[in-house]
Amino acid sequence: MFIKMDMAADKPIYIQLKEQIIEGIARKELQPGDDLPSVRSLAADIGINVHTVNKVYQQLKQEGYIQIHRKRGVIIHPDGFLPADENYINSLKEELRPLLAASICHNLTIDEFKELSDEIYLQILNKEGEQHE
Amino acid sequence: MFIKMDMAADKPIYIQLKEQIIEGIARKELQPGDDLPSVRSLAADIGINVHTVNKVYQQLKQEGYIQIHRKRGVIIHPDGFLPADENYINSLKEELRPLLAASICHNLTIDEFKELSDEIYLQILNKEGEQHE
DNA sequence: TATCTGTTCTATTAGTAGTATAACAGACAA
DNA sequence: TTGTCTGTTATACTACTAATAGAACAGATA
Numbered sequence: 001m002f003i004k005m006d007m008a009a010d011k012p013i014y015i016q017l018k019e020q021i022i023e024g025i026a027r028k029e030l031q032p033g034d035d036l037p038s039v040r041s042l043a044a045d046i047g048i049n050v051h052t053v054n055k056v057y058q059q060l061k062q063e064g065y066i067q068i069h070r071k072r073g074v075i076i077h078p079d080g081f082l083p084a085d086e087n088y089i090n091s092l093k094e095e096l097r098p099l100l101a102a103s104i105c106h107n108l109t110i111d112e113f114k115e116l117s118d119e120i121y122l123q124i125l126n127k128e129g130e131q132h133e
Numbered sequence: 134m135f136i137k138m139d140m141a142a143d144k145p146i147y148i149q150l151k152e153q154i155i156e157g158i159a160r161k162e163l164q165p166g167d168d169l170p171s172v173r174s175l176a177a178d179i180g181i182n183v184h185t186v187n188k189v190y191q192q193l194k195q196e197g198y199i200q201i202h203r204k205r206g207v208i209i210h211p212d213g214f215l216p217a218d219e220n221y222i223n224s225l226k227e228e229l230r231p232l233l234a235a236s237i238c239h240n241l242t243i244d245e246f247k248e249l250s251d252e253i254y255l256q257i258l259n260k261e262g263e264q265h266e
Numbered sequence: 267t268a269t270c271t272g273t274t275c276t277a278t279t280a281g282t283a284g285t286a287t288a289a290c291a292g293a294c295a296a
Numbered sequence: 297t298t299g300t301c302t303g304t305t306a307t308a309c310t311a312c313t314a315a316t317a318g319a320a321c322a323g324a325t326a
Contacts (some may be wrong), residue, residue: 050286
């Protein structure tokens with residue numbers, strides 16, 4: 001598995017796990033229909049509690065990233081990428097807004113902000129540059 | 134004051150307050166040297182606890198947005214906008230990364246993402262479009 | 267002296283993050 | 297049928313954060 005937890009970080013581990021799975025989907029390492037480990041095996045694998053993994057899976061299901069079948073287990077949603085509906089766009093806007101406000105206060109131009117976005121975008125999709133430390 | 138709290142939101146009120154002050158600085162409604170209300174008066178004004186306001190001021194001081202003087206009170210940092218040092222850029226990147234990964238999963242192109250950024254950027258700087266609900 | 271400022275202390279309530287054990291119900295293979 | 301895997305639910309506990317509350321201290325100033 002490609003999961004790397006940072007137990008010392010202030011970011012909750014269930015958020016870390018969730019983000020890494022989403023990034024795995026984004027870079028197509030996890031493709032539609034692919035199996036995900038069971039809650040128990042993944043929990044044992046990365047050394048965290050079953051409930052923590054279950055919480056992540058429930059949220060990913062809720063947001064449409066995965067499907068959960070009683071016996072077969074957990075799979076990446078077979079329909080492929082999600083629709084960028086108004087709901088999603090609005091939540092994205094609300095998350096971007098404080099980042100942009102702070103950027104302005106740090107003398108970052110909108111062009112510099114967009115260049116940064118480009119950079120990270122390529123970094124995510126580049127299969128080589130796995131880790132970001 | 135231009136502060137509007139949403140007590141029903143899941144976002145902690147100290148985060149809301151902090152973000153609104155930062156956005157006030159970004160849109161230049163709060164200019165270098167300007168006075169901010171005392172912890173007590175602001176707390177009474179928006180109906181929250183003194184300690185909550187104090188926490189926000191301490192963090193804003195720590196991040197260089199404001200100065201706190203024993204008697205004079207709290208002022209917007211007189212040096213103007215902050216430097217976009219490596220430290221800040223790295224923290225911004227870490228916040229942007231999960232947003233971009235999720236955007237990719239929602240079929241958003243990098244260009245659409247950047248258009249969204251443009252839109253919010255203008256929305257912040259536009260003195261008219263105050264609220265974002 | 268009285269009053270304002272930020273600051274610090276202690277204490278309480280409520281909620282979240284994470285762990286731990288256990289049990290239930292469905293699926294499936296031996 | 298039995299055993300074992302799956303997700304799911306329930307309960308309980310610890311630790312931490314968010315928020316409130318009241319009080320007190322120290323410096324500045326009118």
